[in-house]
Every structure is written in structure tokens, then in C-alpha cells.
Amino acid sequence: MSSTQVNNRVVITGLGVVAPNGVGLEEFSKSIKYGTSGITFHQNLKDKGFSCCIGGIPKISEEKKLEYLTPLQLRGFNSTSILYGCIAGIDAWKDAGFSVDENSSLDYDSGLIFGTGTSGIEKFREAIYKIDDQKVRRLGSTSVVQTMASGISAYLGGILGFGNQVTTNSSACTTGTEALLLGFDRIKNGKTKRMLVGSSSDSSLYTWGGFDAMRVMSYKYNETPEKGSRPMSETASGFVPGSGAGALVLESLESAIERKAAIYAEVLGGNINSGGQRNGGTLTAPNAEAVQKCITDALLDAEISSSEIDAINGHLTATSKDSLEIENWTKALQRNGADFPYINSLKSMVGHCLAASGAIESVASVLQIKEQFIFPNINCEDVHSEISELISTDKIPTKMIQKELNIIAKASFGFGDVNACVIFKKYSK
Amino acid sequence: MLVLSLKNIQNKMTKEEIIIKLTTIVKPYIQNEEAFKNLTEATDFMSDLEINSANLVDIVLDVEDEFDIIIDNDSMEKMLTIKSVVEIIQEKQLA
Numbered sequence: 001m002s003s004t005q006v007n008n009r010v011v012i013t014g015l016g017v018v019a020p021n022g023v024g025l026e027e028f029s030k031s032i033k034y035g036t037s038g039i040t041f042h043q044n045l046k047d048k049g050f051s052c053c054i055g056g057i058p059k060i061s062e063e064k065k066l067e068y069l070t071p072l073q074l075r076g077f078n079s080t081s082i083l084y085g086c087i088a089g090i091d092a093w094k095d096a097g098f099s100v101d102e103n104s105s106l107d108y109d110s111g112l113i114f115g116t117g118t119s120g121i122e123k124f125r126e127a128i129y130k131i132d133d134q135k136v137r138r139l140g141s142t143s144v145v146q147t148m149a150s151g152i153s154a155y156l157g158g159i160l161g162f163g164n165q166v167t168t169n170s171s172a173c174t175t176g177t178e179a180l181l182l183g184f185d186r187i188k189n190g191k192t193k194r195m196l197v198g199s200s201s202d203s204s205l206y207t208w209g210g211f212d213a214m215r216v217m218s219y220k221y222n223e224t225p226e227k228g229s230r231p232m233s234e235t236a237s238g239f240v241p242g243s244g245a246g247a248l249v250l251e252s253l254e255s256a257i258e259r260k261a262a263i264y265a266e267v268l269g270g271n272i273n274s275g276g277q278r279n280g281g282t283l284t285a286p287n288a289e290a291v292q293k294c295i296t297d298a299l300l301d302a303e304i305s306s307s308e309i310d311a312i313n314g315h316l317t318a319t320s321k322d323s324l325e326i327e328n329w330t331k332a333l334q335r336n337g338a339d340f341p342y343i344n345s346l347k348s349m350v351g352h353c354l355a356a357s358g359a360i361e362s363v364a365s366v367l368q369i370k371e372q373f374i375f376p377n378i379n380c381e382d383v384h385s386e387i388s389e390l391i392s393t394d395k396i397p398t399k400m401i402q403k404e405l406n407i408i409a410k411a412s413f414g415f416g417d418v419n420a421c422v423i424f425k426k427y428s429k
Numbered sequence: 430m431l432v433l434s435l436k437n438i439q440n441k442m443t444k445e446e447i448i449i450k451l452t453t454i455v456k457p458y459i460q461n462e463e464a465f466k467n468l469t470e471a472t473d474f475m476s477d478l479e480i481n482s483a484n485l486v487d488i489v490l491d492v493e494d495e496f497d498i499i500i501d502n503d504s505m506e507k508m509l510t511i512k513s514v515v516e517i518i519q520e521k522q523l524a
Contacts, residue, residue: 072457075487140490141483 006190011427013261014096014249016088016198017363020056020242020350023064024091029367031349032375033400037226038350039240045205052217054225056242056351057203058084073155076142079120084245084356085152085200086159089114092247093160093196097261104161109255111164111192113183114153114247115175115199117355120146121206152200164192172414173315174272175199176246176358177422181270183250184422193255198247201356208241214284216319217241229352230379231316231345232326232387232396239317242351246359248366263427265369268407269302270422271295281417286321288328291419295332295411298421304407306333309341309423311374313365313410316345317352323386325413330390340391341409342401348378358412362422365410369426374401442522447496447515454491458484470512498522 015025020038022028031038038056045053060083065074068086077083089112090100118124123146130138145151150168157166165186171178176199183195201207211217218238221228230236256263273294275287299306312329316322329343330336346361347353353360368374376399383393411421452468459465460479464472474480480488489500489508498521500508508514 072484075457137486138490140487141485142487 006188008188008190009253010184010187010250010267011253011256012248012264012267012366013251013256014092014094015264015363015366016091016093016095016247017360018058018060018084018088018244019246019353019360020058020244023058023060023087025095025367028363029371032346032364032367033373035376035378035400036349037229037378038242039225039228041222041225046222048205050205050209050212051215051219052212052238052240053222054218054228054240055203055208056240056244056353058244060087076140077146078123078126079146079151079202080122080204080243081116081119081200081202081245082146082152082155084243085114085116085198085247086155088198088200088245088247089156089196090159092198092249096249096251097259100160102159106161106163108163109193110160110162110196111186111194112153112156112160112162112166112196113169113179114156114197115169115171115179115355116149116152117170117172117175117201118207119149119151121202121204123147125206156196160196162196164195170355171418172416173352173354173357174412174414174418174420175355176360177362177410177412177420178272179359180248180250180267180362180422181272181420184267184270187250187252194249194251196247196249197359198245199356199359200245201243201354203243207243207354211239211241218318227379229318229348231314231318231348232322232377232383233318233380234382234384236318236322236384238319239347240351242347242353242357244350244353244356244360246356246361246363248359248362265366266425266427268304268423268425269298270420271297271301272420273297274419275417277417283417284415285417286324286413286419287417288324290417291325291328291413292332294419294421295329295409298409298423302423304423306335308407309333309409310403310405311342311344311368311408313361313408314343314345315411315413317347323384326387326390336390338392338395340395342374342395342397342403343391344375344377344397346375348380358420361412362410365408365424369405369408369424372402372405374403374405376400444515444519447518448511450495451492451511451514454495455480455488458488468511470510470515472511473509475509492518496522
């Protein structure tokens with residue numbers, strides 16, 4: 001395939017998800033429609049003195065693990081991010097109509113970009129304790145592959161037998177959406193036919209601790225965990241940590257048609273940029289101008305006008321930055337009040353799944369297009385006054401809405417002042 | 430005293446007894462069931478049992494735990510067949 005002059009249309013043909021409120025598409029889809037929270041109280045957070053003692057952890061049984069990993073792979077295994085990523089990735093690949101067989105022939109037309117923040121942080125802790133105890137040789141062979149950042153892409157690449165690019169990206173809370181757009185570009189430019197994209201994040205107090213120390217996590221709802229994650233709410237008190245993985249199979253339209261694959265939606269385009277930690281941007285705060293430019297550039301890339309957007313799946317973490325995000329959307333789209341699109345935040349149900357958030361939320365966004373609904377925002381009956389001044393509160397549904405949806409914009413923003421925005425469209429020939 | 434006498438019993442472990450224990454240890458790592466079923470002293474870990482080379486270090490750790498010995502790097506390099514492992518175990522247990 002020549003990479004010059006190629007401009008493939010890219011569609012989504014498979015989805016997989018491991019979320020605190022649902023493992024697998026069926027359960028997840030049901031949960032987001034009903035507004036089911038996956039946030040629970042965790043005694044170990046309390047025992048360690050966390051201010052925030054609630055979080056979102058997907059439930060995976062030992063039997064379930066054996067459906068995805070061999071007993072040998074599970075020996076000395078202690079990396080939830082790799083586990084979740086493998087489950088979501090394998091599910092997405094099967095959902096796209098492929099079989100998973102360890103003896104399959106090498107597929108040079110399929111690759112993967114699967115991001116994470118850190119990999120196997122509990123395994124890393126194990127290794128540190130052993131090394132400090134002068135038992136470095138007791139690490140065995142399992143430490144490196146579970147703690148290297150690209151552990152998840154290495155596991156999936158081998159399980160699926162991919163021969164195109166197999167890599168891991170990392171850009172904080174933008175990771176999942178960035179992975180999607182990197183895979184999109186690769187197919188669009190004719191470098192491959194298919195890319196499995198996604199991201200995962202560990203369920204671990206060692207991942208979450210630093211955020212607790214920064215006082216950005218919700219600490220007022222330890223007695224009522226399901227009420228704790230409150231994006232856009234007047235009574236929000238920080239984000240609730242979550243974990244899990246999301247995965248999507250991106251494919252050239254040509255390849256999807258050739259395979260007679262079912263198509264969830266089309267990826268029209270998007271944009272990735274950075275605010276450079278200038279003009280108000282810092283390591284931890286966004287440069288508003290760059291956020292707006294990311295959105296407007298995504299519209300340009302997708303060749304649509306802002307008036308065509310039916311719904312937004314925001315980043316909206318439930319920190320004090322939510323109002324600024326809404327303001328950025330209103331400015332970028334030049335739409336406000338009753339003219340503003342519907343907007344929702346999955347974080348109200350699953351918490352902030354950090355590196356995994358962009359991928360899990362993209363899966364939710366694509367499900368909305370496929371099944372033509374807008375999932376509810378829970379815990380925001382009391383919309384923040386700074387937000388209700390900008391947009392009409394009926395654009396922030398608290399009950400599921402069934403609606404004809406053509407285009408959804410999904411954005412993620414991350415530490416390091418990095419942004420990503422992707423435009424999904426209902427598929428039509 | 431009890432520890433000493435246990436050590437004594439272990440020292441007298443026959444080759445067959447060692448092989449039985451070794452079989453249990455390598456089982457999770459093997460990728461060729463047929464070769465495993467027909468395991469003999471001459472069986473090679475990598476070429477016959479198709480064990481991933483990275484897993485050899487895990488087998489060494491499991492052997493150390495089971496037989497209460499320490500296997501140094503030089504000995505480890507020789508651990509390629511069932512026979513060589515039996516010899517190393519016997520040697521270390523006598524030491």
C-alpha cells in the first residue's frame with residue numbers, strides 16, 4: 001500500500017470494555033442507559049489514610065481471567081491494567097468478527113495502539129520490595145513484561161498475532177482518545193487496514209495516592225459512594241478515581257465492507273494538540289485557548305460545522321475545571337444556552353478512569369450513536385451555577401434520552417496540558 | 430534437630446523421586462504435551478518441552494524453593510535437560 005494520496009474512510013467495527021459499572025458490552029450498555037454507578041467504598045483506601053475512600057473497580061472473577069489468559073500467563077501475574085486491557089482488546093477483536101487463536105497466521109494488516117499511564121503498579125511494588133530485600137533474582141521472568149509501559153500492547157500483540165505497528169502511547173488522561181486518533185491517522189493514511197486502539201489503567205491505591213495528595217479527589221461522599229462522582233454539579237468536590245479499559249477496532253471502510261463487518265460508526269476526524277503550558281496552562285491546568293483550538297481543528301479535520309454536533313461526551317471530571325470546560329465548548333462551537341448540544345460525562349457513573357478514561361468514554365459515545373440514545377448524567381440535579389449561566393440545563397440530561405444522533409464530539413484533556421478531540425458519525429454509505 | 434533429619438532424608442532422595450518433583454514443577458511451563466507425557470532424563474526443556482526461554486529462570490526459582498537449595502548462575506546455564514537438573518540438585522543437596 002502506498003501512503004501517498006491515500007485518504008481512507010475509517011469505521012469502527014468492534015468494541016470491548018471493562019468498566020467499574022460493567023464488564024463486557026452488554027452489561028456496560030445496560031448500566032450507562034440506566035445510570036448505574038460503579039463507585040463503591042474501599043476499606044483499603046480508608047486504612048491507608050486516603051481522604052477519598054471511594055473508587056471504581058471493575059469486578060473480574062478468577063474464571064473470567066482464565067477465559068483470556070492461560071494459567072501460565074497468570075502465574076505471578078499482578079497487573080490489573082494488563083488484565084483489563086487484554087479483556088477489552090480481545091473482546092473488541094472478537095466483536096469485530098475475528099477469532100482469537102494462538103496459532104493464527106501473522107497479520108501484517110492489523111496493528112494496535114494501546115495506551116496506559118503506568119503499567120502493573122502493584123507488580124512494580126512487589127519488585128521494589130524484593131530488590132530492597134536483596135532478592136533481585138527472585139523477580140523471575142514476570143517483572144519486566146508486566147511493568148514496562150508497553151506491557152499491554154506486548155500482551156495483546158502476541159495473543160492476537162498482529163504484524164503491523166504494535167505500541168503503547170501515554171498522555172495522562174488524554175491517552176485513550178489519543179490512541180484512537182493515532183490509529184485513525186494510520187488507517188486513513190494507508191499504513192494499515194486495521195488498528196485495535198484503546199487504553200487501560202490499574203485499580204490501585206498506588207496509582208490513586210498522588211491525586212489524593214493533590215486534594216483533587218472527592219472526599220465528601222465516603223458514606224454515599226454512588227453520589228461521589230458529580231461532574232457539572234454545584235456540590236462536586238473533586239473526581240472519584242476509577243480504573244478499567246476500553247478498546248475499539250478501527251478499520252478502513254474498504255476492509256470492513258470486504259469482510260461484511262457490522263459497522264458501529266465512522267470516525268470522521270479529530271485533533272490532538274497541546275497548550276504548551278502557556279497562556280494559563282500549566283502541568284496540571286489547561287490552556288483554554290489550546291482546548292478551544294483542539295475542538296475547532298477537530299471540526300475542520302472532520303469537515304463539519306459546529307451546528308452539526310448533536311451531542312458532546314465531555315472530559316468533565318467533577319473538579320473545579322468543569323465550568324471552564326463548558327465555557328471552552330461554548331466558545332469553540334459558538335453555541336450556548338438552548339442552542340448548545342446535549343452533553344454528558346461518563347465519569348458520573350464510573351469515576352475518572354485516568355489513562356483508561358478516553359477509551360472507555362469513546363466506547364460509550366460509539367454505543368450512543370449505534371443505539372441512538374444519550375446516557376444520563378447522574379449526580380447533577382444541582383447543575384453548577386457557572387455552567388447554567390452558559391448552557392441550558394436541559395442540555396445536561398439526568399435521564400436517558402432516545403434521540404436521533406448523527407454526530408458526537410468526544411474530548412479528553414490531560415496533565416501536561418494535552419488535548420484530544422474526536423468526531424464520531426453515524427455510519428451511512 | 431528435626432530440620433537436620435529432614436535434610437538427611439532429602440539428601441537420600443533418589444533420582445526417581447527428584448524427577449517426580451521436577452515433573453510437577455515444569456508442568457505449568459510446558460508447551461508440548463506429547464513430549465511432557467513421554468518425559469525421560471534426556472528430555473530438553475526448550476527443544477522438547479518447548480518452554481519459553483524466559484521461563485527457565487522461573488523454573489530455577491521453583492526448584493530452589495522445592496529442594497531448599499541455591500542455584501548459582503554457572504549451574505543455571507547447565508540446566509537444559511531433566512538429567513542436568515537432577516545432577517545439579519543432587520550435587521547441591523550433598524554440598
